[in-house]
Amino acid sequence: MMLGRSWFLSSSVIWFVLWVGCGSLVSLSLISCLKEMREVVSQGFTSSCGVVFSNLS
Secondary structure, three states, rough: OHHHHHHHHHHHHHHHHHHHHHHHHHHHHHHHHHHHHHHHHHEEEEHHHHHHHHHHH
């Protein structure tokens, strides 16, 4: 009985570590992707605004 419980605890700890590691990796990649997208969008927005303003003037 104790052997099964310790095996269950160790396996749950391993799963928890894997889950936390994968979650942090995914969140880090999402954050970096969002940062890159925000930079690209801001650059495209400023360039398109510059084109519009140069056409208006």
